[in-house]
Amino acid sequence: MKNIYGVLSVVILSASSVAALAGGDAVNTPPIEAKAVAEKTSTSVPMSEGEIKKIDKEAGKVTIKHGEIKNLDMPPMTMVFRIKDAALLDMLKVGDKINFAADNINGKLTVTQVEVSEVK
Ligand SMILES: [Cu+2]
Numbered sequence: 372m373k374n375i376y377g378v379l380s381v382v383i384l385s386a387s388s389v390a391a392l393a394g395g396d397a398v399n400t401p402p403i404e405a406k407a408v409a410e411k412t413s414t415s416v417p418m419s420e421g422e423i424k425k426i427d428k429e430a431g432k433v434t435i436k437h438g439e440i441k442n443l444d445m446p447p448m449t450m451v452f453r454i455k456d457a458a459l460l461d462m463l464k465v466g467d468k469i470n471f472a473a474d475n476i477n478g479k480l481t482v483t484q485v486e487v488s489e490v491k
Contacts (some may be wrong), residue, residue, distance in 0.1 A: 417441050417472070419439065419440045419473065420437065422466070422467070431453055431454050431460075432454065433482060434449065434450065434451050435482070437449070442473075443473060452482045464491065465491070467489065469488060470486050471484060471485045
């Protein structure tokens with residue numbers, strides 16, 4: 372009996388794949404994306420230490436002298452990040468020490484979370 376169910380589910384899967392192909396990517400893509408997003412949000416990005424060196428509100432960028440960023444496999448350095456939400460820049464100023472989370476979003480290194488650990 373198990374074999375029959377196995378064969379049946381393979382047939383059903385194949386049929387839905389064919390239907391998806393016939394209808395274009397739209398049918399097949401959303402569940403895959405949803406799964407990727409769910410995995411990403413459930414995996415917490417570790418916080419890294421940094422110091423604000425420069426803030427560019429118009430460009431939505433911030434220069435941070437940062438410590439090791441484990442999730443990006445990056446050694447300590449000073450570099451420019453994009454900021455996910457420009458409103459986050461309002462709570463920062465040059466010289467502040469921060470804990471922040473950075474992630475690679477569409478190939479751009481982006482600060483996704485910030486908390487000030489030591490106000491200058
Ligand atoms: Cu860096």
